[in-house]
Amino acid sequence: MANIPLPVAVLTGFLGAGKTTLLNFLLKDPFLADAAVIINEFGEIGIDHLLVERSDENIVELASGCLCCTIRGDLIVTIHDLLARRQRGEVRPFNRILIETTGLADPAPVLHAVMSEPSLVAACRLEGVITVVDAVNGMATLDSHPEAVKQVAVADRIVLTKVDLLVGREGEEMLFAIIGRLRKLNPAARLLTTHRNEATAERLFTMGLFDPKTKTLDVQGWLSAEAYVTGEKRGRRHRQDDHGHRHVHDHDVSRHDEHIRSFSFTETNPVSPQGLELFMELLKSYHGSNLLRMKAIVRVSDDPSRPVVLHGVQHVFHPPVRLQAWPDADERTRFVFIVKDIERSMIEKLFRAFTDQIGGSEILTDKTLSLKR
Incomplete structure (x- = not known):
């Protein structure tokens, strides 16, 4: 905990959702005064030039004090360049990185770069994903674009914009409908709005496992396992209701939403390192492309007093x-999942099969789980 890597947050959202407007608002917040921002140079709108103070090649210092640069080619190269300049003292120090994706982007490749590139893993850690959703057009966007559904499904924070444009009874119904839909897609993400400046930087960026200010852990908030239980119940009610009722505005939620599921499960007994590693390998092999997000804290049998945190x-x-x-x-093992086209029973049975120590999972593999100690 003494040398915590830089937190990296990803800001995403579909075209026209108000992502750049939110970014401009956030960059004026003192909470982000020591942040570095990476934007895609092919984004639909650039950073407000009124915020720009000076420019140094592709590094821009904003009036707020934040550093900003555009993606030139590979994202990993851009982050490396930014970190190297920081190390050499060529740019002012920064304490976090914010990456803004384009509106059409699948956020997964950005998350992969931060989570899997060996040279970046030592210096950075994924703080979380902020997804911006248009309250007025969000239902139609989710109906038409699977990318937008995925952006919501992987989010840690969801920001609902243009709420003030929803007026009257019809506007109220639209607001309830979009909130219900977002909750179904991602029950654990904290939902904020830009209305009355509710979506402040501090509320949005305190979403990671580690709190760099207090040097403590917030596993409960990070996992939000209880929210997944509530989400499962809500999903069952929704499916039952679908058999006999039409939903407001007749949006065809079955086009994309019905493929997304969220759930959690727990285990009291310690899990062997070998069984856990085999489970993780098979999970990636069989379900990797549809495993949108997974978080876990695991009680491992080699040292039950020191749990392991997993994030995929x-x-x-x-x-x-x-x-x-x-x-x-x-001190229970807790897993939470957001998946596409995978039933809970499939993953839970796989976990039980290879982590049941009575069943002899220790003899199924001689590999050991590589753990940071």
Whole structure:
């Protein structure tokens, strides 16, 4: 905990959702005064030039004090260049990185770069994903574009824009409908609006496992396992209701939403390192492309007092982190998933099959789980 890597957040959202407007607002917040921002140079709108103070090649210093640069080619190269300049003292120090994607982007490749590139893993850690959704056009966007559904599904924070444009009874119905849909797609993400400046930088960026200010862990908030249980119940009610009722505005949510599922499960007994590694390998092999997001804290049998934290996006997993102690009184293994076209029973049965120590999972592989100690 003494040398925590730089937190990296990803800001995404579909075309026209108000992502760049939100970014301009956030960059005026003192909370981000020591941030570095990476934007895609093919984005639909550039950073407000009124914020620009000076420019140095592709590095721009904003009036707020933030550094900003555009993606030139590979994202990994851009981050390396920014970190190297920081190390050499060529740019002012920064304490976090914010990456803005284009409106059509699948956020997964950006997350993969941060989570799997060996040279970046040592210097950076994924803080989370902020997804911007247009309250007025969001339903139609989710109906028409699977990319927009995925952006919501992988989010840690969802920002609802243009709420003030929803007026009257019809506007109220639209607001309830979009909120319900977002909750179904991603029950654990914290939902904020730009209305009355609710979506502040501090509320948005305090979403990671590690709190760099207090040097402590927030496993409960990061996992949000209880929200997945609520989401499963809501999903079952929704499916039952579909048999006999039409939903407001007749949006065809079955086009994309019905492929997305969220769930969680727990285990009291310690899990063997070998069984856990085999489970993770098979999970990636069989379901990697449809594993939108996975988080877990695991009680491992080689040292039950020091749990392991796991975090994956599709087939890419961040190197496991071994904690020095349990962060709270709940010492159970807890997994949470957001997936596409995978039933909960498939993953839970796979987990039970290869982590049941009575079943002899230790003899199925001689590999050991690589853990940060």
